[in-house]
Amino acid sequence: MSGSNGTTINVTLKVWRQAGPDAPGGFEVHQQAISTDASFLEMLDQLNEQLNDDGNEPVAFESDCREGICGTCGVMINGRAHGPQKATATCQLHMREFRDGDEITIEPFRAAGFPVVRDLAVDRSPLDAIIESGGYISVNAGAASDANLTPVPKAAADTAFDAAACIGCGACVAACPNSAAQLFTSAKIGHLGLLPQGQAERWSRTEAMVETMEEFFGSCTNHGECSEACPKEISLDFIAFMNRDYLKAKVKNRSLAGQR
Amino acid sequence: MDKNGILDNKVPAGSLADKWENHKFSMKLVNPNNKRKFDVIVVGTGLAGASAAATLGELGYRVKAFTFHDSPRRAHSIAAQGGINAAKNYPNDGDSVHRLFYDTVKGGDYRSREANVHRLAEVSVNIIDQATAQGVPFARDYGGLLDNRSFGGAQVSRTFYARGQTGQQLLIGAYSALMRQVAAGSVELHTRSEMLDVVKKDGRACGIVVRDLISGEVTPHSAHAVVLATGGYGNVYFLSTNAMMCNVTAAWRAHKQGAFFANPCYTQIHxxxxxxxxxxxxxxxxxxxxxxxxxxxxxxxxxxxxxxxxxxxxxxxxxxxxxxxxxxxxxxxxxxxxxxxxxxxxxxxxxxxxxxxxxxxxxxxxxxxxxxxxxxxxxxxxxxxxxxxxxxxxxxxxxxxxxIHYTMGGLWVDYHLMTTVPGLYSIGEANFSDHGANRLGASALMQGLADGYFVLPYTIGDDLADLLGSPAVPTDDPVFTAAVAGVEDEANRWLSINGTRSVDHFHRELGRIVWDRIGMARNKAGLEKALTEIPALKEEFHRDVRVLGSADTLNQSLEKAGRVADFFELAELMARDALEREESCGGHFREEHQTPEGEAQRDDENFAHVAAWEWHGGDTPQTRHREELTFDNVALSQRSYK
CATH class of the missing domain: 3.90.700.10 (Succinate dehydrogenase/fumarate reductase flavoprotein, catalytic domain)
Known part of the structure; x- marks a missing residue:
C-alpha cells in the first residue's frame, strides 16, 4: 500500500459463512493486515480479493452507497449491529476504530424476520411489507395543491424529519433481544403522523402498520438497544408516539359511525 | 431518423412556452378502462423509476417494476445531498420558469435541447407540490412555509432542501408512492432482479430478460412498453461518488439492441x-x-x-x-x-x-x-x-x-423520452436529455422526478393508444426463448474462463485508464492511447478473469463480471466520442480547445449538435449520428468568471 496517514494493523477475522438459507453455517478464520485508513468494508473487499486469488469463493455481503444513507449494508461486528462506533453504519466504520491484534467477529444481522440469504447477506423484505401496509400518504401525481397552502410549524417539520431520517437498514431489529421492529415502524408512523398532510390516514395507517409488523417481528420490551444501534440515532420517543396512536386508533377505528 | 440520417427529436411546433401545454392536448389518450389492458415494465426504482412506476400504476396501467436492490428504497438517488430546484419564486427574488430554463441551457454550455429544458422548468413547480403532499419534510422557516437557498452559484434562491438529505427524502416519498401501488395491486414489484437484456419483436421493444440475483433463475417478462430508469455510468471510472452497484448494463444492453447512445463523453466532475x-x-x-x-x-x-x-x-x-x-x-x-x-x-x-x-x-x-x-x-x-x-x-x-459524480450522456431519447427503439423509453440520469454538457447543482433530482411524475405518464399514452387490441407478445415466443438462452450462456461463460485475476482487479485497471485519458481534461494523443489500451485490457479481461462459484446462487462476482464487461465497451465509445468532439464544452474539456484564459472553447458552428452512436455488433465500430441543436430563445455566449 502506498504511503498514507494510516498504519497497518493485523487483525483476526471470524467470519460467518453460510451457503444458503437452509444450509448450516459456521465461522471461518482469516488473518488480515490492513491500513487503519481503510473502511471496514474495504477490509472485507481485500479479504475477498485474497480469497478469490486463492481459489476460494468470496464472502457475500451487501453494501451500496458506502456513505451511510442507502441502508443496504449492515453486519454484526463483535455482537453489535453496525459495530462499535455510535451513529455509524457499517460502511462508514473505519479500521482506525480497531487495534493491532484485535479479533473481530463478523456475523449477519440475526433475527427471525431476517432469514440469511448467504454468508452476511439477509432478507429484510418484511420492512417493505410494513411500508406497503400503510407507510404512505395517498396522493396521486397531479393531485397536490400548492406546497405553501398548508404551513407546517417548524418544530413539527423538524421532528418529522428526525423520524424520516431512518435508512431502513434493520439494525434496530438486529440489536433487539426480541427482534422487534418497533423503532423502524414508529419512525415512519411518527414521520407521517406529525405532518398535517398525514392526518387523514393517521389512524388507519397506524393500525395497519403495527399489525403487519407483528406478523414478522417480536414484541418490544423497552430495552432501548434499537436506538443505541441506530446509525441515525432515531429516538425511542417515536415508539411512545406509535403506542399512543395505536391505542387511540383501536378506539377510533371501531366501526361505529359516531366514534370516527 | 430521416433519410439523411438526422435524428428526429419530435419536438412539437409552436412557441417555446406553449409547446408542452399544446402537445399535451394533441397527444392521443388511452381511456381509463383501456389502461388496464396495457403492461408496462419499469426497470430501476430510483427517483425516476419509482415515480414513473407509481404514477403509471395510479393511472391504471399494469406495471411491473424491477430493481436489483433488495428494496426499492436503496437507489443512489438517495445520496443526493444539496437540494432540488424549482421555479416557484417563493422568495420573490425574480425567478421564473423562463429563468430556470435559461440558467439550465446556459449551465449546460448550450448543448441541450431547448424544448425539453423548458418543459423541465415548467413541471419543476409541480414536483415540489407533489413531494410536499407525500410528506417530504422540506426545510421550513418559522412561519411554517418552505425555505429556499441559493445553490451552485445561482443568482436566485430556488433550491428546496431537506437538511443535507434531500435525495433521501424525495426517494422515500417516491418509494412510498410506489409501495402504495404495490398494495393496490397495480404494480408488481420484483426486487433483487437484474435486467440483462431488452427483447424486441418486429423492431419494437416487447419485454426484458431478468436474472434473479438470489436463485440465478433467468426469466422473460413481456410488456407493451419498457422504461429504463437505470441511472448513470460514473462507475466506468471505478472510483466515483456513485454507489458500488451503479452500472451501465441495462442502458448498454438496450444500446446493443438498437438504442442510440448519446454524448457518452459528457461526464461531470465534482x-x-x-x-x-x-x-x-x-x-x-x-x-x-x-x-x-x-x-x-x-x-x-x-x-x-x-x-x-x-x-x-x-x-x-x-x-x-x-x-x-x-x-x-x-x-x-x-x-x-x-x-x-x-x-x-x-x-x-x-x-x-x-x-x-x-x-x-x-x-x-x-x-x-x-x-x-x-x-x-x-x-x-x-x-x-x-x-x-x-x-x-x-x-x-x-x-x-x-x-466523477454524474454523467450527462446516456440513451438518446426524443421529446417523448422514447429511445430509437420503438416502445423503449429512458428516463432520469439514464437518458442524455436535459443537462447538455454540464448539469447544474440541484437539477438531477428535478429531472428524475419530472420525467417520472409528469412527463412520461403523458407521452407513453400517445404511443400505447395505437396498440389497443394487440396483446403483449407471449413469453414463450422464440424472441424470448433466444434472449433467455443468451443470458444463461453469458453467466456460464464467465464461470468457465477460470483465469487468474478478479473482476475488481480489471475494473480498477480500466478505471485508471478512463480517469487518466477521459477524465477532467482530454487531448488527442491521450484519447488515441485509450483506444489501444482499453481494447487490450478488455481482451485480457475476457481471457483471464476469475469468477468462482456457481450461477444458481447469490454470486456477486458473477454479477460484477457482466457489468464490467459493459463498462469496457462503453469506455471505448467514450474515448471515440471525446476524440470526435473537437471542442470543449461543459464537462468535456479538450486541452486543444481553450481560450487564452484557459476556459472551455466551444465550437458552435461545427458542434452544436448531439452525437448519438448506433451499435453495429461487437466487431464493427458504432456510427455517429447527429441531432442538430437550435437555439431560438437564448443567445449563445462564452462563459466567463473573472
Whole structure:
C-alpha cells in the first residue's frame, strides 16, 4: 500500500459463512493486515480479493452507497449491529476504530424476520411489507395543491424529519433481544403522523402498520438497544408516539359511525 | 431518423412556452378502462423509476417494476445531498420558469435541447407540490412555509432542501408512492432482479430478460412498453461518488439492441470530494458543494512543500481560485474549480500524504464567525470528514480533490423520452436529455422526478393508444426463448474462463485508464492511447478473469463480471466520442480547445449538435449520428468568471 496517514494493523477475522438459507453455517478464520485508513468494508473487499486469488469463493455481503444513507449494508461486528462506533453504519466504520491484534467477529444481522440469504447477506423484505401496509400518504401525481397552502410549524417539520431520517437498514431489529421492529415502524408512523398532510390516514395507517409488523417481528420490551444501534440515532420517543396512536386508533377505528 | 440520417427529436411546433401545454392536448389518450389492458415494465426504482412506476400504476396501467436492490428504497438517488430546484419564486427574488430554463441551457454550455429544458422548468413547480403532499419534510422557516437557498452559484434562491438529505427524502416519498401501488395491486414489484437484456419483436421493444440475483433463475417478462430508469455510468471510472452497484448494463444492453447512445463523453466532475488514501479504496465520498461558501481553497506556493498546513505562513500560500477569478473566487463553477485543482496537483503542489489534494480551509471562517456558527452550518459534514479521514477539520484544513459524480450522456431519447427503439423509453440520469454538457447543482433530482411524475405518464399514452387490441407478445415466443438462452450462456461463460485475476482487479485497471485519458481534461494523443489500451485490457479481461462459484446462487462476482464487461465497451465509445468532439464544452474539456484564459472553447458552428452512436455488433465500430441543436430563445455566449 502506498504511503498514507494510516498504519497497518493485523487483525483476526471470524467470519460467518453460510451457503444458503437452509444450509448450516459456521465461522471461518482469516488473518488480515490492513491500513487503519481503510473502511471496514474495504477490509472485507481485500479479504475477498485474497480469497478469490486463492481459489476460494468470496464472502457475500451487501453494501451500496458506502456513505451511510442507502441502508443496504449492515453486519454484526463483535455482537453489535453496525459495530462499535455510535451513529455509524457499517460502511462508514473505519479500521482506525480497531487495534493491532484485535479479533473481530463478523456475523449477519440475526433475527427471525431476517432469514440469511448467504454468508452476511439477509432478507429484510418484511420492512417493505410494513411500508406497503400503510407507510404512505395517498396522493396521486397531479393531485397536490400548492406546497405553501398548508404551513407546517417548524418544530413539527423538524421532528418529522428526525423520524424520516431512518435508512431502513434493520439494525434496530438486529440489536433487539426480541427482534422487534418497533423503532423502524414508529419512525415512519411518527414521520407521517406529525405532518398535517398525514392526518387523514393517521389512524388507519397506524393500525395497519403495527399489525403487519407483528406478523414478522417480536414484541418490544423497552430495552432501548434499537436506538443505541441506530446509525441515525432515531429516538425511542417515536415508539411512545406509535403506542399512543395505536391505542387511540383501536378506539377510533371501531366501526361505529359516531366514534370516527 | 430521416433519410439523411438526422435524428428526429419530435419536438412539437409552436412557441417555446406553449409547446408542452399544446402537445399535451394533441397527444392521443388511452381511456381509463383501456389502461388496464396495457403492461408496462419499469426497470430501476430510483427517483425516476419509482415515480414513473407509481404514477403509471395510479393511472391504471399494469406495471411491473424491477430493481436489483433488495428494496426499492436503496437507489443512489438517495445520496443526493444539496437540494432540488424549482421555479416557484417563493422568495420573490425574480425567478421564473423562463429563468430556470435559461440558467439550465446556459449551465449546460448550450448543448441541450431547448424544448425539453423548458418543459423541465415548467413541471419543476409541480414536483415540489407533489413531494410536499407525500410528506417530504422540506426545510421550513418559522412561519411554517418552505425555505429556499441559493445553490451552485445561482443568482436566485430556488433550491428546496431537506437538511443535507434531500435525495433521501424525495426517494422515500417516491418509494412510498410506489409501495402504495404495490398494495393496490397495480404494480408488481420484483426486487433483487437484474435486467440483462431488452427483447424486441418486429423492431419494437416487447419485454426484458431478468436474472434473479438470489436463485440465478433467468426469466422473460413481456410488456407493451419498457422504461429504463437505470441511472448513470460514473462507475466506468471505478472510483466515483456513485454507489458500488451503479452500472451501465441495462442502458448498454438496450444500446446493443438498437438504442442510440448519446454524448457518452459528457461526464461531470465534482470538485469537493475526499482524496483517495490507498490503493484499495472502493469509492469516493462527496462533501457538499456548500462548503465552498465559507472555505478557502489553497495550496503551498512552493513545490513539494511537506510542512503541515499550520506551519505554512500566509505569504507562502496560493489561494489560486481567488487569485485567478477575483469576481467568483472559490465559488467558480464545478468544472472550473476541478480543473484548477488538477493543474496545481499536476504541478507538484498537491497536499496530503499522497500529494493528491488541495486544502479547503475554514480557519478564516472560524475566526470570523466562531466555532459554533460554523458547526451549526456544516457540523454533519465535518463529522463525516473526520470519520473518514481521522482528521479534525476545525483544527486543520480539509483536503479535497475532484471526482466523477454524474454523467450527462446516456440513451438518446426524443421529446417523448422514447429511445430509437420503438416502445423503449429512458428516463432520469439514464437518458442524455436535459443537462447538455454540464448539469447544474440541484437539477438531477428535478429531472428524475419530472420525467417520472409528469412527463412520461403523458407521452407513453400517445404511443400505447395505437396498440389497443394487440396483446403483449407471449413469453414463450422464440424472441424470448433466444434472449433467455443468451443470458444463461453469458453467466456460464464467465464461470468457465477460470483465469487468474478478479473482476475488481480489471475494473480498477480500466478505471485508471478512463480517469487518466477521459477524465477532467482530454487531448488527442491521450484519447488515441485509450483506444489501444482499453481494447487490450478488455481482451485480457475476457481471457483471464476469475469468477468462482456457481450461477444458481447469490454470486456477486458473477454479477460484477457482466457489468464490467459493459463498462469496457462503453469506455471505448467514450474515448471515440471525446476524440470526435473537437471542442470543449461543459464537462468535456479538450486541452486543444481553450481560450487564452484557459476556459472551455466551444465550437458552435461545427458542434452544436448531439452525437448519438448506433451499435453495429461487437466487431464493427458504432456510427455517429447527429441531432442538430437550435437555439431560438437564448443567445449563445462564452462563459466567463473573472
Amino acid at each position: 470538485p469537493t470530494c475526499i482524496p483517495t488514501s490507498d490503493d484499495f479504496q472502493s469509492k469516493l465520498t462527496l462533501m457538499s458543494e456548500s462548503l465552498r461558501n465559507d472555505g478557502r481553497i489553497w495550496v503551498p506556493t512552493a513545490f513539494d512543500d511537506a510542512r503541515a498546513a499550520a506551519d505554512i505562513p500566509e505569504d507562502e500560500r496560493d489561494y489560486y481560485l481567488e487569485r485567478k477569478y477575483p469576481a467568483f473566487g472559490n465559488l467558480v463553477p464545478r468544472d472550473v474549480a476541478s480543473r484548477n485543482a488538477k493543474t496545481v496537483c499536476d504541478e507538484g503542489r498537491g497536499v496530503g500524504p499522497l500529494k493528491n489534494g488541495v486544502f479547503l480551509d475554514f480557519g478564516a471562517a472560524i475566526a470570523r464567525d466562531g466555532h459554533a456558527a460554523i458547526a451549526a452550518k456544516y457540523g454533519n459534514l465535518f463529522d463525516m470528514y473526520q470519520r473518514i479521514t481521522g482528521e479534525n477539520p476545525y483544527e486543520q484544513p480539509m483536503r479535497i480533490y475532484p471526482a
